[in-house]
Amino acid sequence: xxxxxxxxxxxxxxxxxxxxxxxxxxxxxxxxxxxxxxxxxxxxxxxxxxxxxxxxxxxxxxxxxxxxxxxxxxxxxxxxxxxxxxxxxxxxxxxxxxxxxxxxxxxxxxxxxxxxxxxxxxxxxxxxxxxxxxxxxxxxxxxxxxxxxxxxxxxxxxxxxxxxxxxxxxxxxxxxxxxxxxxxxxxxxxx
Amino acid sequence: xxxxxxxxxxxxxxxxxxxxxxxxxxxxxxxxxxxxxxxxxxxxxxxxxxxxxxxxxxxxxxxxxxxxxxxxxxxxxxxxxxxxxxxxxxxxxxxxxxxxxxxxxxxxxxxxxxxxxxxxxxxxxxxxxxxxxxxxxxxxxxxxxxxxxxxxxxxxxxxxxxxxxxxxxxxxxxxxxxxxxxxxxxxxxxxxxxxxxxxxxxxxxxxxxxxxxxxxxxxxxxxxxxxxxxxxxxxxxxxxxxxxxxxxxxxxxxxxxxxxxxxxxxxxxxxxxxxxxxxxxxxxxxxxxxxxxxxxxxxxxxxxxxxxxxxxxxxxxxxxxxxxxxxxxxxxxxxxxxxxxxxxxxxxxxxxxxxxxxxxxxxxxxxxxxxxxxxxxxxxxxxxxxxxxxxxxxxxxxxxxxxxxxxxxxxxxx
Numbered sequence: 282x283x284x285x286x287x288x289x290x291x292x293x294x295x296x297x298x299x300x301x302x303x304x305x306x307x308x309x310x311x312x313x314x315x316x317x318x319x320x321x322x323x324x325x326x327x328x329x330x331x332x333x334x335x336x337x338x339x340x341x342x343x344x345x346x347x348x349x350x351x352x353x354x355x356x357x358x359x360x361x362x363x364x365x366x367x368x369x370x371x372x373x374x375x376x377x378x379x380x381x382x383x384x385x386x387x388x389x390x391x392x393x394x395x396x397x398x399x400x401x402x403x404x405x406x407x408x409x410x411x412x413x414x415x416x417x418x419x420x421x422x423x424x425x426x427x428x429x430x431x432x433x434x435x436x437x438x439x440x441x442x443x444x445x446x447x448x449x450x451x452x453x454x455x456x457x458x459x460x461x462x463x464x465x466x467x468x469x470x471x472x
Numbered sequence: 473x474x475x476x477x478x479x480x481x482x483x484x485x486x487x488x489x490x491x492x493x494x495x496x497x498x499x500x501x502x503x504x505x506x507x508x509x510x511x512x513x514x515x516x517x518x519x520x521x522x523x524x525x526x527x528x529x530x531x532x533x534x535x536x537x538x539x540x541x542x543x544x545x546x547x548x549x550x551x552x553x554x555x556x557x558x559x560x561x562x563x564x565x566x567x568x569x570x571x572x573x574x575x576x577x578x579x580x581x582x583x584x585x586x587x588x589x590x591x592x593x594x595x596x597x598x599x600x601x602x603x604x605x606x607x608x609x610x611x612x613x614x615x616x617x618x619x620x621x622x623x624x625x626x627x628x629x630x631x632x633x634x635x636x637x638x639x640x641x642x643x644x645x646x647x648x649x650x651x652x653x654x655x656x657x658x659x660x661x662x663x664x665x666x667x668x669x670x671x672x673x674x675x676x677x678x679x680x681x682x683x684x685x686x687x688x689x690x691x692x693x694x695x696x697x698x699x700x701x702x703x704x705x706x707x708x709x710x711x712x713x714x715x716x717x718x719x720x721x722x723x724x725x726x727x728x729x730x731x732x733x734x735x736x737x738x739x740x741x742x743x744x745x746x747x748x749x750x751x752x753x754x755x756x757x758x759x760x761x762x763x764x765x766x767x768x769x770x771x772x773x774x775x776x777x778x779x780x781x782x783x784x785x786x787x788x789x790x791x792x793x794x795x796x797x798x799x800x801x802x803x804x805x806x807x808x809x810x811x812x813x814x815x816x817x818x819x820x821x822x823x824x825x826x827x828x829x830x831x832x833x834x835x836x837x838x839x840x841x842x843x844x845x846x847x848x849x850x851x852x853x854x855x856x857x858x859x860x861x862x863x864x865x866x867x868x869x870x871x872x873x874x875x876x877x878x879x880x881x882x883x884x885x886x
Binding site for chain 2: 313314315316317318399400401402403404429430431432
């Protein structure tokens with residue numbers, strides 16, 4: 282039985298599942314049931330240093346750059362390998378390959394062209410992020426984002442981070458205005 | 473005043489601490505929109521029909537939701553029963569058009585007579601939607617919150633009702649096809665004045681085990697001079713009203729194909745839940761202006777026209793035609809020939825004699841030999857009001873199921 286975190290909660294992955302090295306980060310939300318202009322959600326990952334900034338463009342993993350150079354983070358996109366059942370997007374992380382100067386990996390979901398289409402996370406239901414051990418296939422921890430999103434167009438679902446030599450996961454659930462661009466700026470990437 | 477945008481949520485307590493809340497809509501543009509409030513359970517379903525508040529049912533039980541004016545709702549949130557988790561305010565287009573044509577509209581929410589938040593919306597945020605959820609109140613952690621939803625469905629009110637659990641929860645006598653919305657709810661949403669008829673029609677359909685059947689429905693009206701009084705007294709319009717729930721049930725488009733005839737036949741417009749209520753008086757200029765030639769009876773021409781119509785674009789979908797006449801039949805031999813030959817087509821003819829006599833061949837068609845299947849039935853009424861609506865529906869559905877079965881067995885009907 283996987284653990285479920287509340288917003289802001291964290292969990293030591295190394296303690297919960299000592300065998301954990303390769304993980305799959307599954308992100309999902311309720312399929313939209315209404316009609317109208319297209320509604321696209323994109324997942325991305327940011328590899329961040331101790332200051333909470335990317336080291337360079339290579340640390341921004343998204344639909345146009347699916348893999349970090351050292352192979353630590355890979356956007357699975359639609360290529361599910363059975364583990365991601367129920368996930369809308371999946372990102373693979375190999376903890377053993379994460380460069381030593383990367384302290385944190387943030388998992389973000391943004392709404393494509395949200396402002397032009399006047400869309401926001403208030404329209405997104407039942408979002409979640411979950412961490413799955415991709416070797417054993419077991420779900421380690423899960424965070425169901427409570428339904429209080431509103432006008433935000435970008436949302437940090439959760440993050441993996443180093444703490445005293447171990448990897449932890451934090452349930453973030455923090456929304457931002459300004460979409461993907463604002464997220465990039467926040468993480469020190471000026472597109 | 474605080475302005476909301478689409479998708480914005482906020483706790484109601486940030487607006488008011490009063491339990492009495494007013495929700496007012498200001499709809500602009502040429503679209504005719506029907507507003508409603510759906511009180512939904514925790515699963516987002518309309519489990520209690522009394523919590524659909526609209527012009528035909530302007531109050532929920534306990535009066536917790538009331539339609540005060542055509543565009544203003546009053547809420548007594550403390551009175552909303554615990555089983556109701558969400559109050560969703562919706563707008564659906566009555567008639568043609570899409571929400572893209574909506575003018576600069578807004579809703580305002582606040583204390584009675586004192587709005588505290590507003591939300592502007594217009595056609596530019598929509599595409600092909602025809603029904604939309606505008607704003608909802610929902611319970612979270614014991615408190616009410618608001619969400620400016622502003623999202624909807626292209627398929628209009630049907631899709632909205634379906635979204636709120638339009639499938640009836642009770643066990644149906646026969647399995648209904650997936651996505652089937654109960655007749656009553658379809659009608660309740662679009663033409664509430666027909667709800668009681670729809671209920672009665674539903675009972676007859678269930679008795680005749682026709683609830684899962686798809687069919688087109690046609691109506692052929694005698695427009696000859698002797699029918700004048702029936703038109704004038706509104707009896708023909710009543711025939712339309714009574715037949716429409718059947719058409720809505722059988723036909724996914726919910727429309728009734730319609731012809732009138734004197735010496736000449738004329739195909740009229742399709743009758744729908746949107747236009748039925750004054751159809752006889754308004755379609756093609758109203759019944760007095762229909763171009764039927766001399767106002768005498770020439771049945772065979774209209775029968776030919778209807779056969780041709782369904783032969784062209786219908787495939788093997790069953791067709792139920794109600795043929796209303798006050799008698800005085802012309803050229804019986806041709807009628808016999810046409811109906812006999814049409815027995816190989818997926819068309820069932822229900823002849824109804826109305827307020828006349830001398831039905832001649834119509835009475836005998838039912839018993840003709842030499843047809844692939846028995847494809848017609850006849851009964852007569854001196855006055856439409858002689859039969860209760862319940863019995864009328866039973867009579868209308870008397871031989872149709874038997875024909876369907878026989879026609880299916882012979883491969884006439886899909």
